[in-house]
Amino acid sequence: MNHPRTLSVAVSLAALTALVPACGNNDLPTTTSTGGSGGGSTGSSSGSSGSGGSESAWDWGLPLGVPKPRVPKDNPMSEAKVELGRRLFYDKRLSDNQTYSCATCHLQEKAFTDGLAHAVGSTGEIHPRGSMGLVNVAYASRLTWANPLIEDLEQQARLPMFGETPVELGLAGKEQELFDRLGAEPVYQKLFPEAFPDEAEAISLVTITFAIAAFERAMTSFRSPYDRYAYGGDATGLSGAAQKGRDLFFSEKLECFHCHGGFAFSDSVVRDGSTFVEVAFHNTGLYNLDGKGAYPAANTGVFAISGLPTDMGRFRAPTLRNIAVTAPYMHDGSVATLEEVLDHYAAGGRTILSGPDAGDGSKSPFKSELINGFVLSAEEKSDVVAFLKSLTDEELLKDPKLADPWGKAP
Numbered sequence: 533m534n535h536p537r538t539l540s541v542a543v544s545l546a547a548l549t550a551l552v553p554a555c556g557n558n559d560l561p562t563t564t565s566t567g568g569s570g571g572g573s574t575g576s577s578s579g580s581s582g583s584g585g586s587e588s589a590w591d592w593g594l595p596l597g598v599p600k601p602r603v604p605k606d607n608p609m610s611e612a613k614v615e616l617g618r619r620l621f622y623d624k625r626l627s628d629n630q631t632y633s634c635a636t637c638h639l640q641e642k643a644f645t646d647g648l649a650h651a652v653g654s655t656g657e658i659h660p661r662g663s664m665g666l667v668n669v670a671y672a673s674r675l676t677w678a679n680p681l682i683e684d685l686e687q688q689a690r691l692p693m694f695g696e697t698p699v700e701l702g703l704a705g706k707e708q709e710l711f712d713r714l715g716a717e718p719v720y721q722k723l724f725p726e727a728f729p730d731e732a733e734a735i736s737l738v739t740i741t742f743a744i745a746a747f748e749r750a751m752t753s754f755r756s757p758y759d760r761y762a763y764g765g766d767a768t769g770l771s772g773a774a775q776k777g778r779d780l781f782f783s784e785k786l787e788c789f790h791c792h793g794g795f796a797f798s799d800s801v802v803r804d805g806s807t808f809v810e811v812a813f814h815n816t817g818l819y820n821l822d823g824k825g826a827y828p829a830a831n832t833g834v835f836a837i838s839g840l841p842t843d844m845g846r847f848r849a850p851t852l853r854n855i856a857v858t859a860p861y862m863h864d865g866s867v868a869t870l871e872e873v874l875d876h877y878a879a880g881g882r883t884i885l886s887g888p889d890a891g892d893g894s895k896s897p898f899k900s901e902l903i904n905g906f907v908l909s910a911e912e913k914s915d916v917v918a919f920l921k922s923l924t925d926e927e928l929l930k931d932p933k934l935a936d937p938w939g940k941a942p
Contacts (some may be wrong), residue, residue, distance in 0.1 A: 617747025638694030649865025817881025
């Protein structure tokens, strides 16, 4: 049967590639509807068409006190779908030249980031932004660094596949070639029908992106020392230094928790049963090129979409979970260490003394009112870093359920 989101693939792809570039590294307006094949945060309420399983049967493995993510009604979770999505996520056949997969820019050992200041696409094109982490992305109410119009993972999955400004996987105009490649793989001949038993066409743009989205939703991370302490009742979960750092982190002195609070350590959050969807973007005073708040042309944040001066330099606050393994920091990787991140916020914004980006970010008229600077002793700074390191989920970084299933090939 036809999927409830599916209209004309040709029409939806034309709209997508014309208006929506790469996955978080560049954000342009997506004002044209992509038909029914990739838009909408909740999709159709038509039930389990093509589901391959029941959402209620999926075990999120969450500690007591952590809510379940919100899942689109037309793409419920299932073991078969997540396994298919894992195969696709690590499959280099999802790039035109078959050199890149989703996992190329989202490495498990780096909490599904890539360690680069600027992501590099399959054609070698260098992107203006870094690859965002995917851990707990199921809870993100908006995707990418600065596009408030990208609301769900099904929609977002198309950006790296078909975006051209910049190119990531380079599949624009190569849809049928992609379907043929995947259809020739015996593993997929079995997995696609299992994951989407009600679909007339087992391998399609809908089933590919829905499976990848399901796998990404499965990347939950709640096994850190902090989680053992906060949710597991383990008084030894945090060191004394980390406990002091936690108190500072959640204090009005530092105000970190306003943008990085709650179970997700972020403020753009949606969960199962949410009646209010939190969406927030922030200017953190990284740049002030002209003394009037300007950011570098390739990285103007939400301003690139809205055109509103007050949106200059506003980016989404990423989760701080696993932050110790996701350096370099900020949207453009311009801050190298956690200590330097704290220095930036302590100064109330960054001052660049020379070069094309020179300026005093602390004096930007668009800087968040929450960033006012503070004073930390060397010991306090070390304590906060210890707390941030306690958010690392070591099991996630080597969890075989999230690892490459292909081995050496493809």
